[in-house]
Amino acid sequence: MDVSEVLLPGVGLRYEFTTTDGQHIGVVARRSGDIEFVDHPDPDPDEVRPLFRLSAEEAGAVAEILGAPRIAERFADLTREVPGLSSGQVEVTAGSPYADRALGETRARTRTGASIVAVVRGEEVIASPQPGQTLRTGDILVVIGTQQGITGVEHILAG
Incomplete structure (x- = not known):
């Protein structure tokens, strides 16, 4: 469209x-x-x-209703279509050396081959986050890659 x-x-x-x-x-x-x-x-x-x-608040609510499930649905479809591709969720925990730092500093894709395609922060979904996106404790990163790559992102964030 x-x-x-x-x-x-x-x-x-x-x-x-x-x-x-x-x-x-x-x-x-x-x-x-x-x-x-x-x-x-x-x-x-x-x-x-x-x-x-x-209103801005109402528009945000509608965006969440329509956006978050749609993003999850697209990733689920993608992982079914491509053998060996998985999706996972990785939390930025309180002890993570990357809390309050830019996503790009993790160099996650370079180091693991897995891509961080969204950041879920409370009720907010940040789709296609830029390298400058600051990670916060409690953020859930939506990761697409091999299972080994997703595990690699978990290890990077854990320090």
């Missing part, structure tokens, strides 16, 4: 896509954190009909 992104100066970003039923949908991510869903009854993207609006 193609999703286009349009900058709305002073407002935020509008993401647009067409559903399989042919409906043109826009999601306006406002700078305030609020999210507005709009419909494009005509092909003109400037002619919109508001559908509903969510």
Whole structure:
């Protein structure tokens, strides 16, 4: 599915896509954190009909509802399709030498061949974390790789 992104100066970003039923949908991510869903009854993207609006907190809740299970589902599908590929969860414990340090400092992928594809922090899911992402005690790292690679990430984080 193609999703286009349009900058709305002073407002935020509008993401647009067409559903399989042919409906043109826009999601306006406002700078305030609020999210507005709009419909494009005509092909003109400037002619919109508001559908509903969510506060930043409500938008976060919907993102978690839709995002976290979807991420887990995609990883489960991937590990079933590729022999030898597994997914695992590794916790950053209180004694970890990498607590309060950047993910990239672990050099986990270089050292083990396993990839850290998400960080779960409480109710928040940080998908595709960047090397500069700070790890915190209690974070759960979602790791994809061989079982040996996942075990290697556990050893790295344990120190």
